[in-house]
Each structure stands twice: as structure tokens, then as C-alpha cells.
Amino acid sequence: MVDGHTHLSLCDPPDAELVAAAASAGVNRIVTVGTDGASCRAALAAAEDFPQVYAAIGRHPNSATGFDDADLAELAALAAHPKCVAVGETGLDFYRDYAPRADQERAFRAQIGLAREVGKPLVIHTRAADDDTLALLDAEARGLRVILHCFSMPDRIEECVAHEEWWISFAGNVTYPKAQALRTAAIRVPAERLLVETDAPYLSPQAMRGKPNQPAHVVMTAQALAVERRVAWEEFDRAVDASAAEVYGW
Numbered sequence: 001m002v003d004g005h006t007h008l009s010l011c012d013p014p015d016a017e018l019v020a021a022a023a024s025a026g027v028n029r030i031v032t033v034g035t036d037g038a039s040c041r042a043a044l045a046a047a048e049d050f051p052q053v054y055a056a057i058g059r060h061p062n063s064a065t066g067f068d069d070a071d072l073a074e075l076a077a078l079a080a081h082p083k084c085v086a087v088g089e090t091g092l093d094f095y096r097d098y099a100p101r102a103d104q105e106r107a108f109r110a111q112i113g114l115a116r117e118v119g120k121p122l123v124i125h126t127r128a129a130d131d132d133t134l135a136l137l138d139a140e141a142r143g144l145r146v147i148l149h150c151f152s153m154p155d156r157i158e159e160c161v162a163h164e165e166w167w168i169s170f171a172g173n174v175t176y177p178k179a180q181a182l183r184t185a186a187i188r189v190p191a192e193r194l195l196v197e198t199d200a201p202y203l204s205p206q207a208m209r210g211k212p213n214q215p216a217h218v219v220m221t222a223q224a225l226a227v228e229r230r231v232a233w234e235e236f237d238r239a240v241d242a243s244a245a246e247v248y249g250w
């Protein structure tokens with residue numbers, strides 16, 4: 001099993017304990033994601049320390065205020081690291097408007113260009129901005145591998161799966177009792193483009209709800225999805241491993 005999106009630098013306990021617990025649970029690869037310069041460097045440090053950890057390098061839309069050419073140059077330098085497997089998370093977040101929308105869009109477009117330049121997939125965060133996010137991807141990300149992280153658009157699932165170069169990633173919230181629409185959406189995703197993640201320390205699966213999340217818990221979410229898709233666990237596990245290997249290129 002793969003945790004396709006986590007934030008080790010925000011989790012407790014230390015990385016070594018998190019990675020060991022994940023391995024004991026059967027999680028053989030972890031992608032830890034940077035959201036600004038400091039967390040991107042921490043993600044790469046973790047990837048250097050542990051062979052099963054990889055990094056995604058990006059500027060989160062909530063951290064996009066004042067994004068400029070110097071910020072892009074920093075991301076480009078970090079994204080060239082051999083253990084960086086993706087650019088992002090990037091996208092649009094209009095839920096809280098922590099960063100001006102113009103800055104979010106500028107950072108988003110710049111990271112689309114960076115993903116194209118380095119030949120790595122693009123990790124997307126979108127919240128309260130579905131129309132704008134999808135429109136910008138349609139306009140500017142053609143031909144790129146795109147990962148819709150923590151998928152939250154069940155009413156747009158048919159539109160999303162129609163893009164054969166897009167992967168759909170589900171987090172622990174898909175296990176919540178009121179998330180039936182998300183579970184129904186998960187059934188519609190082709191096995192070869194389905195990913196599972198924790199987004200730790202956030203979005204713990206239902207069995208751990210109210211407690212901090214960690215990469216080991218991705219197995220709980222994956223098992224729930226296997227049941228929902230009516231697939232044997234071993235088959236589901238192999239499919240997610242293959243899907244992650246295809247998009248991340250390891």
C-alpha cells in the first residue's frame with residue numbers, strides 16, 4: 001500500500017517512528033508534500049533519510065501571497081531533486097481566501113509550467129473553487145499527469161475520469177458516514193487511476209476520527225474502499241501500488 005499524500009513535517013511523532021509504523025502496517029511507500037519553501041525542504045530531507053519516502057514540491061494556494069519569479073526559481077531547484085516525484089500541491093482555495101486570488105492563480109499557472117518542464121505529475125488542491133480549478137486545468141494542463149488530491153467533487157466525477165491523464169486520490173473523509181457521495185464516486189474511478197492517501201495529520205479515517213492522522217492509517221481508508229468497490233483486499237492493494245507507480249514513476 002502507498003500513502004500518496006501526507007505531510008510528515010506536520011505530524012507527531014518523529015519521522016522515524018511514523019515511517020516504522022507505516023511499514024508495520026504494510027505501507028511500502030509514502031509521498032510527503034511540501035506547501036512552502038520550508039516544508040518542501042523538510043520533505044526532501046525526509047526523502048533522503050528514508051528509502052520508502054518520496055517528496056512532492058509545491059506552493060499551496062493558501063501560501064501563495066506575493067508569489068513571484070524568485071519563488072518559482074526556488075521550487076524549480078527543489079523539484080530537480082531525484083526523490084521529488086511531483087509538483088504541488090497547488091491549485092485554488094476560495095474557502096478561506098488566505099491568499100489573494102490573483103496570487104493563487106499566478107502560483108498555480110507557474111507550477112503547471114514547472115510540472116511540464118520537469119516532466120513530473122501535478123498535485124491539485126481545490127476547495128470552494130471547483131469550476132475555476134477545472135477550467136484552468138482544461139486550459140493549461142493538457143498532456144500533464146494530474147493528481148486530484150483529497151478528491152472532493154463527487155458531482156464532477158464523470159468529468160474528471162474522462163481525462164485519461166488524471167488520477168483521483170481519496171483521503172480518510174471517504175470513510176465518514178455522511179460521505180456516501182464520495183464513496184459512490186470512488187466506484188467510478190478506473191483501478192489504474194485510483195490513489196489512496198492520508199493527508200496526515202488531517203482527515204483521520206472514521207475508526208481514528210478525532211485523533212491525529214498518520215501514514216499507517218492509509219490502510220484503513222484503502223480497506224474501506226476495497227469493500228465499497230467489492231474487490232478483494234489483495235487485488236485492491238496491488239492495483240493501488242501499480243497506479244501509484246505509474247503516476248509517480250518510481
